[in-house]
Structure formats: structure tokens, C-alpha cells
Amino acid sequence: xxxxxxxxxxxxxxxxxxxxxxxxxxxxxxxxxxxxxxxxxxxxxxxxxxxxxxxxxxxxxxxxxxxxxxxxxxxxxxxxxxxxxxxxxxxxxxxxxxxxxxxxxxxxxxxxxxxxxxxxxxxxxxxxxxxxxxxxxxxxxxxxxxxxxxxxxxxxxxxxxxxxxxxxxxxxxxxxxxxxxxxxxxxxxxxxxxxxxxxxxxxxxxxxxxxxxxxxxxxxxxxxxxxxxxxxxxxxxxxxxxxxxxxxxxxxxxxxxxxxxxxxxxxxxxxxxxxxxxxxxxxxxxxxxxxxxxxxxxxxxxxxxxxxxxxxxxxxxxxxxxxxxxxxxxxxxxxxxxxxxxxxxxxxxxxxxxx
Amino acid sequence: xxxxxxxxxxxxxxxxxxxxxxxxxxxxxxxxxxxxxxxxxxxxxxxxxxxxxxxxxxxxxxxxxxxxxxxxxxxxxxxxxxxxxxxxxxxxxxxxxxxxxxxxxxxxxxxxxxxxxxxxxxxxxxxxxxxxxxxxxxxxxxxxxxxxxxxxxxxxxxxxxxxxxxxxxxxxxxxxxxxxxxxxxxxxxxxxxxxxxxxxxxxxxxxxxxxxxxxxxxxxxxxxxxxxxxxxxxxxxxxxxxxxxxxxxxxxxxxxxxxxxxxxxxxxxxxxxxxxxxxxxxxxxxxxxxxxxxxxxxxxxxxxxxxxxxxxxxxxxxxxxxxxxxxxxxxxxxxxxxxxxxxxxxxxxxxxxxx
Numbered sequence: 233x234x235x236x237x238x239x240x241x242x243x244x245x246x247x248x249x250x251x252x253x254x255x256x257x258x259x260x261x262x263x264x265x266x267x268x269x270x271x272x273x274x275x276x277x278x279x280x281x282x283x284x285x286x287x288x289x290x291x292x293x294x295x296x297x298x299x300x301x302x303x304x305x306x307x308x309x310x311x312x313x314x315x316x317x318x319x320x321x322x323x324x325x326x327x328x329x330x331x332x333x334x335x336x337x338x339x340x341x342x343x344x345x346x347x348x349x350x351x352x353x354x355x356x357x358x359x360x361x362x363x364x365x366x367x368x369x370x371x372x373x374x375x376x377x378x379x380x381x382x383x384x385x386x387x388x389x390x391x392x393x394x395x396x397x398x399x400x401x402x403x404x405x406x407x408x409x410x411x412x413x414x415x416x417x418x419x420x421x422x423x424x425x426x427x428x429x430x431x432x433x434x435x436x437x438x439x440x441x442x443x444x445x446x447x448x449x450x451x452x453x454x455x456x457x458x459x460x461x462x463x464x465x466x467x468x469x470x471x472x473x474x475x476x477x478x479x480x481x482x483x484x485x486x487x488x489x490x491x492x493x494x495x496x497x498x499x500x501x502x503x504x505x506x507x508x509x510x511x512x513x514x515x516x517x518x519x520x521x522x523x524x525x526x527x528x529x530x531x532x533x534x535x536x537x538x539x540x541x542x543x544x545x546x547x548x549x550x551x552x553x554x555x556x557x558x559x560x561x562x563x564x565x566x567x568x569x570x571x572x573x574x575x576x577x578x579x580x581x582x583x584x585x586x587x
Numbered sequence: 588x589x590x591x592x593x594x595x596x597x598x599x600x601x602x603x604x605x606x607x608x609x610x611x612x613x614x615x616x617x618x619x620x621x622x623x624x625x626x627x628x629x630x631x632x633x634x635x636x637x638x639x640x641x642x643x644x645x646x647x648x649x650x651x652x653x654x655x656x657x658x659x660x661x662x663x664x665x666x667x668x669x670x671x672x673x674x675x676x677x678x679x680x681x682x683x684x685x686x687x688x689x690x691x692x693x694x695x696x697x698x699x700x701x702x703x704x705x706x707x708x709x710x711x712x713x714x715x716x717x718x719x720x721x722x723x724x725x726x727x728x729x730x731x732x733x734x735x736x737x738x739x740x741x742x743x744x745x746x747x748x749x750x751x752x753x754x755x756x757x758x759x760x761x762x763x764x765x766x767x768x769x770x771x772x773x774x775x776x777x778x779x780x781x782x783x784x785x786x787x788x789x790x791x792x793x794x795x796x797x798x799x800x801x802x803x804x805x806x807x808x809x810x811x812x813x814x815x816x817x818x819x820x821x822x823x824x825x826x827x828x829x830x831x832x833x834x835x836x837x838x839x840x841x842x843x844x845x846x847x848x849x850x851x852x853x854x855x856x857x858x859x860x861x862x863x864x865x866x867x868x869x870x871x872x873x874x875x876x877x878x879x880x881x882x883x884x885x886x887x888x889x890x891x892x893x894x895x896x897x898x899x900x901x902x903x904x905x906x907x908x909x910x911x912x913x914x915x916x917x918x919x920x921x922x923x924x925x926x927x928x929x930x931x932x933x934x935x936x937x938x939x940x941x942x
Contacts (some may be wrong), residue, residue: 392784395792429835435749437832461839465847477792478836481829482782484816484838492820493848500876521855567787 247428252283252566253559256335256344257290260314261351263548268505269320269350270296272554280555281561285344287311309334313353332356336363339540345565346541348532348557350549356542357393357535364538367570369577372397373537374405374476375544376412381467384417388464388472389501389524391533392480401456402426402443404451407576408536409454409471415567416560417470427478432458439475445535447473452576483569532557534564541565607638607921609662610913611690611699615669616706617857618903624705625651627909628661635910636758637917640699641688642666664689670710678783687711691718694895701896701916703887705904711897712890720894722925724932728892729760729831730899731767734905736822738761739772743819743827746888747835757781757798757828758805762931763891764826765808771915772825772921780814780824782833787813795831802828807931887912889919896920 247394257273259266266288276282276295286293311334313327327333332351336359345564353375366373371521374390386408394401406424413422426444428436435458436444447455456469464472464486474482478575531547532553541564545557598841612628613924614621621643629652631637641648642664650659668682682688687706691714693699704711721728729745742764749756761779768777781799783791790813791799802810811824819827819841829837887908888899894920900912 246805395784427836429750429832429839440832462840462843462846464840465843472789474836477784477795478833481782481816481833482836482840485819485837486816486844488817488820489841490848491817493845496876497852521851560686 234413239304242466249585252286252562254283255308255337255565256347257284257286257554257558258331258335258349259286259293259308260311261349261356262545262554263350264550265350266292266296266552268462269284270302270306271551272549272558274300274302275551275555276558277302277305280559280562281362284558285309285338287335287338288314294486303483311335315359330359331356332359333363334374336360336540336542340364346543346561348543348545348554348561350532350545350547350554350557351546352547353533356544360535360538360540360542363540364540366537367539367573367577368376370408370537370573371404372400373535374401374408375479375533376536377533378412378416379464379472379486381462381465382469384419384470386467386470386472387412387422388474388479388483389536390474390476390479391483392476393535394476396477397439397475399439399442399446402439402535403446404448404476404577405473406447406450406453406455406471406555406574407497409473411480411569411572411576412534412536412564413470415569415572416564420472421454422470423454423456423468424471424473425456425463427461427464427472427474427482428458429460430458431460443473532560534560534569539570541569555585597679607917608698608700609638609640611664611693611702612639612913613686613690613702613704613706614640614641614648614663614910615666615686616694616704617900617909618705619905620705621647623652623905624909625657625661626655627904627913629655629657629779630910631917632657632660633914635798635914635917637913639913640664640693642647642690642693644668666690670706670714673708685714687714688718691715691895691897695719700920701898703881703898703900703909703912703916705887705900705902705909707902708888708899711899715890715893715895716899719895719897721892721896722928724906725763725892726756726759728890729756729763730834730888731764732888732894733767733771733892734819734827736820739774739825741819741822741825741827742767742777743829743834743838744891745829745831745834745901746838746863747831747892748830751832752794752830754794754797754801757794758801758808759892759932760828761802761805761808761810761826763928764828765887766924766927766931767826767919770924770927771919774825776809777825778809778811778823779826780811780818780830780840781818782816782827782829782837783813784815785813786815797852798828824882842929887915889915889924891924894925896924 259269273284280345288308288311291307293308313330315330322388332349335347339347375393376387376389377391378385379388388410389405410422413419428440441537478552532543535542541556541561543561545553604823614624619879629828632639643666645663648663666686666917668685670685687704690702694702705917708878727749730748731742731744732746744764765777765809768774783795887898890897898912898916900908
């Protein structure tokens with residue numbers, strides 16, 4: 233593939249060609265980069281067959297690969313700069329050769345199918361917008377997160393890309409989220425819910441009242457009406473639409489409450505010997521439940537609406553979270569979420585690449 | 588007391604005089620009125636020594652009192668109309684003699700110390716604003732809810748009275764919440780947190796960025812800075828300030844997630860015999876934990892900023908929830924939350940009543 237510079241080896245590993253274009257993984261983004269990012273890449277390649285290229289500073293990446301005996305399996309693309317975890321939009325403009333910018337560039341050129349990064353959300357969003365640009369017709373890209381509902385996940389967006397939104401953007405978020413549900417979760421006709429403060433149509437603030445009107449009238453959307461905070465984990469809709477401020481506070485509240493409920497439970501159980509005994513008998517099942525509800529298990533947040541798939545893993549991700557993000561990115565790219573968004577927004581054009 | 592019309596008996600029960608003015612309890616508000624409301628009143632009187640008057644339609648109230656053999660203990664004040672659960676502000680204007688309006692009237696006249704209702708929140712807020720009016724200097728009253736944090740509850744407001752707010756109102760909300768924490772939970776200098784989408788001061792939407800500036804500069808407030816959704820149940824601050832839309836979505840999300848975590852846990856445990864065995868050994872402790880996290884246990888939401896204490900119990904409250912709301916109302920009135928708000932806002936005047 234044009235543009236890849238493997239640091240070791242004369243030819244690219246077979247996996248890159250056979251399974252489609254690789255995932256461009258930002259090796260330098262995140263609290264545990266590059267060590268855990270590389271470990272996650274190895275896991276994605278070996279356990280899930282997802283082709284990866286690691287983008288960043290070659291030496292530490294190579295050393296990490298050696299620890300897994302994987303230097304021949306995963307190519308490296310050089311990027312000498314890195315955005316720090318607290319750098320945001322302006323820093324992105326100043327660092328055209330940051331690992332995240334180079335990863336986006338690979339997607340734009342067709343040398344990678346998607347970008348994955350555990351770097352700062354603000355930095356990834358700004359770099360993505362600048363380097364990949366919005367799809368035709370997209371007012372603003374949005375961050376979508378899959379909530380661990382049953383029988384299948386619920387997509388929540390915008391989870392934080394846009395702190396201020398206009399009602400028209402909310403209609404687009406519905407289409408972005410529906411495309412995600414269709415491609416990643418095979419939902420035939422995703423049901424859309426609008427997150428607000430009452431079930432009756434007249435309830436809410438100015439933004440949600442107007443968004444309700446627009447969503448009700450929008451063609452191509454199965455709008456199920458208003459939903460409230462306590463409906464989020466019931467699986468009653470497939471996509472939940474909200475503004476980025478409310479979405480981010482809500483998502484963090486969800487994560488914090490579930491974590492709180494489990495830690496209170498553990499504390500309660502450990503306070504008594506009888507209860508502890510009971511705890512031993514359930515340990516495996518509770519661990520499985522915690523795993524299902526663990527944000528790291530779901531592959532992270534997806535930035536939808538750009539000319540390329542971008543997955544943002546939790547900053548604190550370890551190998552498992554990185555691997556899950558790569559698997560999610562590969563699935564979204566393979567299933568064509570970007571063309572699907574184009575179709576939904578009525579601005580689809582024949583893609584000249586299959587991913 | 589002037590104005591009370593006991594349906595039975597020639598003199599008022601001693602409890603009304605001895606413990607201070609009674610709580611005016613809207614007997615007709617809520618999903619399980621008047622039966623569960625009356626049961627809750629009986630519980631508050633007998634188990635907590637809180638004097639109550641029941642406001643509403645005399646016949647069904649009296650019949651319910653007879654079932655508890657309590658007709659001589661709790662007076663009734665007649666109000667022939669009732670706001671339906673789905674009626675809101677306009678209905679309040681049309682029904683000057685609704686049970687909630689009459690209850691507010693008792694407080695205004697000094698014949699009751701506080702109002703408690705499980706009726707529709709919109710109806711209670713509208714009636715309260717109309718009949719009790721805002722305290723001098725209060726831009727908007729706010730609904731405050733106590734989150735079950737340890738070692739003591741955290742006050743969250745505005746939990747839904749104002750879907751749109753201005754930054755100046757957020758500063759007032761901080762004072763209202765601080766007064767609640769001081770009076771109900773004896774917190775000496777309540778720490779205030781601003782709910783937003785990032786810990787750094789520059790993060791948030793326009794409203795929260797401006798509110799941050801105002802809160803930082805406001806005298807008489809111990810402003811601890813921004814907090815995020817996952818901090819809500821950590822007890823890191825005493826008061827969390829937000830707008831009514833975000834507050835309501837957040838509160839419902841909290842309630843829904845905790846409920847979800849417990850039901851998932853129960854389901855997980857019941858799927859296996861071994862785990863079930865473990866569950867038997869913990870049943871009591873888990874039940875206690877669920878009780879602590881149960882919204883009904885906390886006495887409901889308090890409408891702060893009016894010339895009188897108003898507590899809104901959950902619409903689905905049973906007797907225990909009603910009783911807890913009455914206990915909370917009595918405590919707030921006795922501890923003087925209304926005068927304390929006046930002092931904080933710099934508009935305190937010597938109250939001519941002690942409640």
C-alpha cells in the first residue's frame with residue numbers, strides 16, 4: 233500500500249491485504265500509550281483478524297512490538313509529534329504531523345479503513361474535522377456511544393462533540409445514529425428517541441421542543457417520541473438523540489452510577505461474614521455483569537459524520553479496550569457506515585473505495 | 588387555629604398546637620391518593636410526631652382516616668377541587684380552590700408550616716409560585732433533590748422547575764441549595780459544584796462557562812469548581828448546581844441506572860442455583876442498600892425560593908414516601924430554610940412567624 237513505511241521487513245504482512253485496508257491506530261494517544269495500545273493492536277490482529285498499522289514514534293512502538301514478538305505482524309507509520317492529553321483544537325492546527333493527524337491522512341488517502349485513538353477527545357475531534365472534513369450535508373459531526381442494553385446496544389449521541397446545537401443538527405444526529413445502529417447492530421429500522429424532561433410532546437426546553445417538531449416531520453426516521461433519563465437503559469429505542477452537553481453529562485452520570493451501585497454492593501457484602509460467603513458464590517457472575525457494563529468493553533465512542541470512520545477509545549483504555557475499539561472500527565468500515573450516512577442524508581455518491 | 592374546619596370533633600388535636608404549626612398535606616395529589624397519602628400522614632403523626640392537616644375532599648379522606656382509627660388525630664381542611672396528574676400551570680389558575688392551592692393558602696396565612704404534595708410537579712410549582720410568591724430577590728424558585736451520598740446527602744438543583752435559565756439564576760440556585768444543606772443536613776459551609784462537561788474552567792456550554800465566572804466571584808459561596816456526571820454520587824461537594832433541564836435528565840438517569848444495576852444483579856443471581864444460594868445470604872444487606880438508594884426514602888423534592896416551604900413527593904409515593912416528605916418538610920420549616928435563604932440573598936427581614 234502506497235505510503236506505508238514499515239520499519240522492519242520488506243513486505244507488508246498478508247493480513248493487511250487479505251482483510252481489506254488496515255485500521256490506522258494512533259499508538260501515542262491515551263494514558264497508557266504506547267505500551268497498552270500496542271498490546272491492544274496485537275490482540276486485535278491475533279484474536280480478531282483485524283489488520284492494523286501503528287502510527288507514531290517508531291522506536292518505542294517497535295520495542296513494544298518486540299515484547300509481543302509481533303514486529304513482523306504490524307507495520308509502523310512514522311509520526312514524530314503527539315498531541316498531549318490536555319491539548320485540544322488549537323494544538324491540532326499547530327501539529328500537522330501528530331500521530332492522530334497522520335492516521336487521519338492515511339484514511340483520506342485510502343491507505344487505511346478507519347482511525348482509532350485513545351487520545352484527548354477534543355484533539356481527536358478537531359483533527360478529524362480538519363483532516364477528514366465533514367461528509368456532504370453534515371452540519372456537525374457527533375460522538376456516538378453504545379449503551380449496554382439488551383437485547384442489543386442503544387446508540388446515544390451527541391455524547392460531547394457539540395456543547396451547543398441547533399434543532400436541525402438533532403435531526404441529523406438521528407440519521408447518524410440510525411446509520412450506526414443499522415451497520416454495527418444490524419437493526420432494520422432503528423427507532424429514534426429524543427432525550428428530554430417529560431414524555432408529552434410539549435415538554436422540554438426550546439431546543440428539544442423544536443427538535444421534536446422537526447423529528448416528527450423528518451422522512452426516513454422512525455421517531456418514537458420523547459424519552460426520559462430513566463428510559464436510557466431499558467432498550468425501548470435504538471437511538472437516543474440529545475445535544476452534546478446533555479449527552480456528555482448523562483453518559484458520565486450513567487457510568488458513575490453503575491460503578492457506584494457495584495462498589496456500594498461490594499462494600500455492603502464485605503461488611504458481613506455471612507454476606508461475604510454469599511459473595512464468593514456469585515463472584516463469576518457478578519464479574520461477567522460488571523464486564524458487560526464496563527465502558528471499555530464496548531469499543532469506545534464513534535465520531536460520525538466525517539469522510540472516514542473514527543473511533544475514540546477511553547483515554548484510560550488498556551489492551552482490551554484498544555482491541556475492542558479496533559474491532560468496532562473495522563466492523564463499521566466494513567459495513568459501510570460512511571456511505572450509509574450519505575444515503576440517509578440524501579447526499580450519497582458512489583464511493584470510489586469500498587470502505 | 589383560624590381557618591381550620593375539622594369535619595369531626597369540636598377541638599383540634601393537641602399535636603397541632605404543641606409541635607408548632609402543622610404540615611398542610613395535599614390529600615388528593617398523587618397516583619395513590621387519598622388512601623396512601625392518608626396512611627403516610629398517620630405514619631408521620633404517630634411515628635415521627637409531625638402534626639399534619641389533610642387538605643382535600645372531606646368524605647374520602649375521612650373514610651381513609653377511619654381505616655387507621657385516626658379521625659380524631661388529623662384534622663381535615665376542605666378543598667373541593669383537585670388538579671389532575673397531567674394538569675399544569677394553566678389549570679392551577681383555573682382552580683383557585685384546588686387542594687394544592689388551599690394548602691398553599693394555609694401556609695400564607697400562617698396556619699401551616701409547610702406544604703407537602705405528591706401531585707403533578709408542574710401543577711405544584713405553578714400553584715406555589717402563584718399563591719406563595721417568590722421570596723424577595725429570588726429570580727426563579729428551583730427544585731432541589733437530596734442524592735443519597737455518604738457521609739451525608741448531596742443537594743442537586745435545579746432538578747426541573749426551570750427548563751431555561753440564565754447564569755445569574757445559577758448563582759441563586761447555589762444559595763438556595765446551600766441554605767437547604769445548612770438547615771436540613773447541618774453543613775457548616777456547603778461546598779458548591781457546577782455540573783458541566785469537563786473539569787477545567789473553560790469547559791462547558793455558554794451557560795455554564797458564564798455561570799462559572801459568576802460563581803467564582805460570588806461572595807458567601809464556597810465554590811469548588813466544575814464537577815462532571817461521574818462525580819455526582821462521590822460526595823465531593825455538598826451542593827450541585829445545574830439548569831432544570833440538565834438536572835431533571837441527570838436525576839432520572841441516576842435513578843434509572845441504579846435501578847437497572849440492581850435488577851441486572853438480581854437477574855444474574857437468579858440465573859444460577861449457586862449464585863442464588865449466595866443471594867440468600869445477602870438478602871437483608873442488599874435490601875438495606877436498595878432502601879438507602881430508593882428515591883422514596885429521601886422525602887422527595889423541595890421547591891426552594893418561595894415564601895413558604897414546599898415539598899413535592901414522588902407521584903407514585905406510598906405511605907412511607909409521604910411520611911418521609913412530611914418529616915423533611917417539618918425539619919426544613921423548623922430549621923428555618925426560608926429565613927436562611929433570605930439571609931443568604933441579602934434580603935432577609937425579621938420574620939413575624941417562626942416558620
